[in-house]
Amino acid sequence: MKKTLITLVLLLAIMRLTAIEGMWLPILLQQLNEKEMQQMGFRLTAEDIYSVNQNSMKDAIVIFGRGCTGEIISPEGLLLTNHHCGHGAIQRHSSLENDYLQDGFWAMNRSEELPNAGLTVTLLVRMEDVTQTILKGVNADMSEIMRDSIIRINIKALEKQSADSSGYDAQIRPFYFGNEYYIFFTETFRDVRLVGAPPSNIGNFGGDTDNWMWPRHTGDFSLFRIYADENNKPADYSPDNVPYTPKYHFPISLKGVEKDDFTFVFGYPGRTQQYLPAVAVEGITEVSNPVAIKLRERRLETFQSAMNESQLVRIQYASKYAGVANGWKKMIGESRGIKRMEAIDKKREHEQEFMNWAASKPAYEAKYGGIIPAFEAIYKHFIPLNLSRTYMSEAGLGIEMLRFAGQFADLVRMSKDKKKPDEEKQKRLLALKNAADGFFKNYHEPIDKKIMAEMLEIYFSELNPVYHPEVLTELRAEFNNDFEALSNHAYEKSIFADPERLKNFLDNYKPRDHKKIERDVFYRLASGLNEHFRNNIAGSVQKYERQLDSLQRIYVQGLMEMQPERRFYPDANFTLRITYGKVDDYYPMDAVHYSHYSTIEGIMEKENPDIYDYVVEDRLKELYSNADYGRYADSDGQLRVCFIASNHTTGGNSGSPVLNADGHLVGINFDRNWEGTMSDLMYDPDMCRNISLDIRYCLFIIDKFAGAGHLVGEMSIIE
Ligand code: ARG
Ligand code: GLU
Numbered sequence: 001m002k003k004t005l006i007t008l009v010l011l012l013a014i015m016r017l018t019a020i021e022g023m024w025l026p027i028l029l030q031q032l033n034e035k036e037m038q039q040m041g042f043r044l045t046a047e048d049i050y051s052v053n054q055n056s057m058k059d060a061i062v063i064f065g066r067g068c069t070g071e072i073i074s075p076e077g078l079l080l081t082n083h084h085c086g087h088g089a090i091q092r093h094s095s096l097e098n099d100y101l102q103d104g105f106w107a108m109n110r111s112e113e114l115p116n117a118g119l120t121v122t123l124l125v126r127m128e129d130v131t132q133t134i135l136k137g138v139n140a141d142m143s144e145i146m147r148d149s150i151i152r153i154n155i156k157a158l159e160k161q162s163a164d165s166s167g168y169d170a171q172i173r174p175f176y177f178g179n180e181y182y183i184f185f186t187e188t189f190r191d192v193r194l195v196g197a198p199p200s201n202i203g204n205f206g207g208d209t210d211n212w213m214w215p216r217h218t219g220d221f222s223l224f225r226i227y228a229d230e231n232n233k234p235a236d237y238s239p240d241n242v243p244y245t246p247k248y249h250f251p252i253s254l255k256g257v258e259k260d261d262f263t264f265v266f267g268y269p270g271r272t273q274q275y276l277p278a279v280a281v282e283g284i285t286e287v288s289n290p291v292a293i294k295l296r297e298r299r300l301e302t303f304q305s306a307m308n309e310s311q312l313v314r315i316q317y318a319s320k321y322a323g324v325a326n327g328w329k330k331m332i333g334e335s336r337g338i339k340r341m342e343a344i345d346k347k348r349e350h351e352q353e354f355m356n357w358a359a360s361k362p363a364y365e366a367k368y369g370g371i372i373p374a375f376e377a378i379y380k381h382f383i384p385l386n387l388s389r390t391y392m393s394e395a396g397l398g399i400e401m402l403r404f405a406g407q408f409a410d411l412v413r414m415s416k417d418k419k420k421p422d423e424e425k426q427k428r429l430l431a432l433k434n435a436a437d438g439f440f441k442n443y444h445e446p447i448d449k450k451i452m453a454e455m456l457e458i459y460f461s462e463l464n465p466v467y468h469p470e471v472l473t474e475l476r477a478e479f480n481n482d483f484e485a486l487s488n489h490a491y492e493k494s495i496f497a498d499p500e501r502l503k504n505f506l507d508n509y510k511p512r513d514h515k516k517i518e519r520d521v522f523y524r525l526a527s528g529l530n531e532h533f534r535n536n537i538a539g540s541v542q543k544y545e546r547q548l549d550s551l552q553r554i555y556v557q558g559l560m561e562m563q564p565e566r567r568f569y570p571d572a573n574f575t576l577r578i579t580y581g582k583v584d585d586y587y588p589m590d591a592v593h594y595s596h597y598s599t600i601e602g603i604m605e606k607e608n609p610d611i612y613d614y615v616v617e618d619r620l621k622e623l624y625s626n627a628d629y630g631r632y633a634d635s636d637g638q639l640r641v642c643f644i645a646s647n648h649t650t651g652g653n654s655g656s657p658v659l660n661a662d663g664h665l666v667g668i669n670f671d672r673n674w675e676g677t678m679s680d681l682m683y684d685p686d687m688c689r690n691i692s693l694d695i696r697y698c699l700f701i702i703d704k705f706a707g708a709g710h711l712v713g714e715m716s717i718i719e
Contacts, residue, residue, distance in 0.1 A: 019584070019646035019685035022569035023269045023577040025175075025182070026050035026058060027127055032567055037580055041262030043661045049266065049578060052126045057663060059247035061266055061576060061656075062121040062226075065089075069267030069656040070121060070224070073252060073665065074714035077226040077244035078195065079121065080698075081655035082670045083203030084322065086222030089116045090197045091319050091442075101315060104199040106708045113193035113225055115237045121192050121226055124576050125168050125185040133158055134172065134181040144550045151178070158183065175570040177275075177553035184575060189244065191227035191237045196708055198222075198701050199617060200318075205603065207613035208325040212333055213674045215598045216642045216691050217606060220670040221698045223711065250657055251716040252695055253664035256634060257583045257643055259596050264580035265647045265669050265690065267656025269572035272680045275556050277375040278347035280548075281681055283383040285335040285344075288390045291462075293335075295394040296328035298454055306447045314612075316442040330651075330677050337678030337687070346682070354555075357562045368558040374551055382544040388467035389537055395459040396469075396529045399452045404439050405496050406526035408432065408517050415514035425511070433506050440499045445491060453487040467536075471528025475521070490521040497522070572650055572680075579653075581646030586689060588675050597643040597694070600624055623704055631719065632700040641697045643667060644689035650680050658692045664718055667692030 020040075024033050030046035037046075050058045064070035068085035072078065083090075087101075093114055094101045107113040134154045138147050155172045162170035168185040175182060197203060202219040210216055226244035229235035257263065273280075303321045307314045338344065351372045358368040397403055411428050414420045460472055460483070479486040491497045495505050495516060505513070517523050560568055585596040604624060608614040623629070629639045645658070649669055658667035669692050672679065676688035699717075703709045 019581050019648075019688070020579075021648050021683040021685065022567075023272070023572050023579050023648060023650075024569055025127075026266075026576055026578055027129070027182075029578060033578070033580070037262070037264070040580065040582065041661045042264070042580070044663050048663060055247040057248060057250070057266060057659075058124055058576065060249050061268075062123055063268055063574075064121055064224075064655055065119055067270060067574075067652055068654045069652065069669075071266075071655070071657040071665070072226070072246045072249045074249055074716075075245065076714055077228075077246060078249075078711065078714055079192070079224040079226055080657075080668060081222060081224065082220045082668065083197060083200075083218075083222045084220060084670070085655045086194065086197060086224065087204075087319055087322065089119055089194055089224075090222065091315070092116070093194065094315060096312060096315070099315065100197060101200050101318060104197055104202070104706065105194065106196045106706045107194070108708070108710070110243070113195050115191065115193050116224075117237070119192045119224075120188050120190050121224075122186050122188045125166075125187055127182050127184050127576070129180065130158060130172060130183045131180045144546060147550075148546070155181070173573055173575055175573070176556050176568070177549055179553055179557060180570070182575070187234060189226045189228060189234045191235060191241050193225050193227060194222070195225050196223040196702065196706065196711060198706070201615045201617060202620065202701060202705075204322075205613070205616075206606065208322065208329070209613045211326060212329045212671060212677060214594055214644055214689065214691060215602060216671065217598055217600075217603045218642065218670065218693070219697060219701050220693055221668055221701075223702075249716065250659070250663075250665040251718050252699070253660060253662070253666050253718045254631060254696055254699075255660075255664075255666075255718070256640060256694065256696060257597075257645075257660060257666050259583055259585060261583045262580070262661045263583060263645045263647060263666065264578055264659050265649055265653060265656045266578055266659065267576070267649075267669065268574050268652045269577050269579070269650045270574045270652030272572040272650050274569075274571055274681070274683075275552060275559070276347075276681065277372060277379075277555070278344045278351060279376050279379045279383075281338060281347060282344050283379055283386065284681070285338045285678075287383055288387055289331040289335045291387060291390050292394050293328055293331050295391075295398065295455065295458065296324050298458070299398055299451055300325055300328065302447055302450050302454075306444055310444075313444045313447075316444055317447070320442070333674045333677030334681065335678075337675060337684070338681060340675075341678065341682055341684055343678065343682045354558065354562060358558065364558070364561075368554065371551055371555050371558065375548070375555075378544055378547055378551070382541075382548070384464065384467070385537065385540055385544070388463060389533075389541065391459050391463045391467075392469070392529060392533060392537070395455040396525075398455050399525075400439075400443060400448045401452070401490075401494075401496060401522050402526045402529070404435075405494075405520065405522035406530060407435055408523060409527060409530070412514045412517050412523075415511040429506055429509055433503070436499065436502055436506070445497065449487055449491050452490070453484040456483040456486070469529055469532035469536075471525055471532065474528075475525065486521070494520050494522050496520065572652070574652055579647045579649055581648065581690075583643060583645045584689065585644070586673075586675070586687060588673075588687070594644075596645075598641045600629075600639040600641055600697075603641065617705075619705055623700075628704060629700060630704060632696040632704070634696075639697065639700060640694045642691055643694055644673065644691055646685060646688065647690045648679060648683055648688065649690040653690070658690075665695055667695050668698065 034046040050056055060072040062070045064081045064085055070079045070081035073080050090100050137150045159170045170185050172181055172183045198219050205218045227241035228244040232245050303317050307317055358364040414425050583596050587593050606614045607616040633639055653669050656669040657665050658669050660666045669690055671691040673689045679688045699712055703712045
């Protein structure tokens with residue numbers, strides 16, 4: 001009897017191991033996670049994932065661009081990431097004549113691979129715990145300002161010393177709100193070329209309609225290649241550069257995954273806030289999200305109707321639309337998920353427990369007793385202030401022309417400075433001319449004009465007047481309380497609004513012309529908002545954030561003391577992490593079951609030639625009707641497209657490799673499900689799923705659809 005009971009308990013413990021919340025540090029994996037990963041099915045060791053002594057998987061993971069992950073999949077530096085991560089690069093190479101966004105792009109040999117100025121990838125060389133060095137000279141009695149400044153000095157010194165002595169870049173980042181510090185040695189490659197991208201109706205199939213949702217049928221991938229100098233070191237673009245030889249590249253498995261299979265995701269999760277107090281979560285999901293959602297909705301409607309009317313506008317606004325829509329939908333899902341989970345109540349209960357625990361001992365009480373009330377007190381001021389920041393960034397800076405005009409502040413400053421060498425002014429002028437070319441390439445005035453009138457009206461009428469920027473009040477009065485008149489006037493008269501006029505102005509620019517810039521309505525608005533931000537928002541935000549940060553640090557310290565047996569993971573901060581879980585289905589709502597994978601059948605079900613997001617290429621239909629999937633088909637002859645698993649991921653994990661128990665690549669992470677988007681604030685094992693592209697669909701597209709089998713030939717394929 002006793003024995004069966006023990007077995008039962010064990011069995012339950014194992015059964016619960018289907019989802020593991022958390023984003024773990026590679027160097028702590030062996031200590032904290034290895035055993036559990038192996039119990040879940042992992043057949044390798046922590047050392048295979050991250051090692052300082054030998055080549056390991058971490059040598060094939062990169063930060064791609066500014067906010068994505070990518071992985072190396074061939075001995076010749078071939079790099080895989082999402083289509084939406086390569087989107088900007090693909091778009092910059094696209095025009096009406098060569099529309100790579102719409103038609104796809106495939107380099108059929110190395111000489112056709114396209115360079116991308118400004119695009120970089122960063123490899124991690126190694127990381128180390130430097131908490132002791134960074135906290136040297138810090139003690140519990142000193143003020144937060146003092147503490148901050150000592151830490152800042154220590155960080156600077158150690159970063160410099162480490163970079164000098166290692167020859168690598170070195171960055172130090174706080175973890176657990178400054179309870180721990182780690183240093184990251186990295187190497188950044190600057191010659192990264194576009195190798196392949198499917199047409200948008202594959203790479204972005206389902207578009208923003210399906211975004212953040214399961215079931216999904218998006219072939220969200222693109223291919224790049226890292227180039228290096230003859231010593232395999234980073235170099236600026238040069239035709240003489242050669243493909244980078246990596247220390248490791250991921251083998252690719254064609255075996256696919258089934259329900260309950262162990263998987264892990266290795267990449268760069270951007271930001272989570274798991275340890276926020278209830279009051280903060282309330283501020284996000286009930287105060288600032290709803291406003292941002294509404295403001296974005298208005299902009300999206302305007303984008304959409306113009307995009308429907310013109311193919312050029314569709315190209316110009318594809319990236320902008322996707323970016324705005326992505327955040328918009330995420331916020332909706334997040335607020336709903338938090339409500340469904342009753343997360344705020346749960347957090348309040350947990351906080352009550354914490355307070356009770358603190359009250360149990362005078363030493364605890366002294367250190368932790370005041371934390372929760374202090375949070376409440378600060379957030380009471382911080383939330384409305386932060387809301388004014390939301391209006392500023394979503395309404396004010398939602399106007400493209402304002403963001404553009406704001407870039408001229410430097411020129412104005414330089415022009416007023418008689419001592420500034422002419423050379424520097426000329427340099428700035430040239431940079432602005434280039435910026436203008438880039439800006440107008442993807443700009444459609446009627447969109448921005450409409451948005452300006454709408455956004456300023458909402459900004460003014462809905463935000464508590466206490467927080468109104470002065471310039472808004474002023475301009476409104478000048479135009480008889482009519483923002484539409486203001487907008488019409490601005491687009492008619494402004495030097496910024498017309499590319500020819502602006503070019504002319506800049507070509508003949510004299511220092512005294514700064515006055516013309518300063519009188520310009522767009523510039524006045526831009527610099528007025530900027531000034532408002534500097535004088536009325538930034539300082540207070542910083543003050544509160546500093547206080548909140550230090551409360552968070554002590555709060556997490558207290559939680560760790562209260563629950564010594566609980567394993568804590570640090571919030572995501574765009575450093576390299578491992579998350580692991582299992583391939584798994586879920587039940588999103590009453591009477592509905594979602595299975596763990598999707599197939600090409602679903603693409604054909606969704607097909608609709610009249611709806612932009614659901615157009616299917618003829619070539620794909622042909623392959624489908626012949627069931628011509630080659631070795632990429634499943635054992636039952638079906639072609640799988642995407643799958644879901646319980647890996648705890650977030651923004652930044654896009655493009656991350658999804659690996660099986662043997663460390664072979666089986667998928668590319670690209671999204672989360674709608675019901676699980678609150679996982680940045682609170683994770684729900686029943687609902688949270690990461691969405692991955694099945695690597696077999698990706699290879700099928702490269703090989704069968706695009707006829708770029710030479711690329712598959714470079715990879716290490718495991719049949
Ligand atoms: N939701 C995914 C992420 O957060 C994909 C976004 C790109 N796709 C899109 N249709 N906007 O990045
Ligand atoms: N699409 C997201 C990204 O760009 C990943 C999805 C998520 O937030 O989990 O990183």
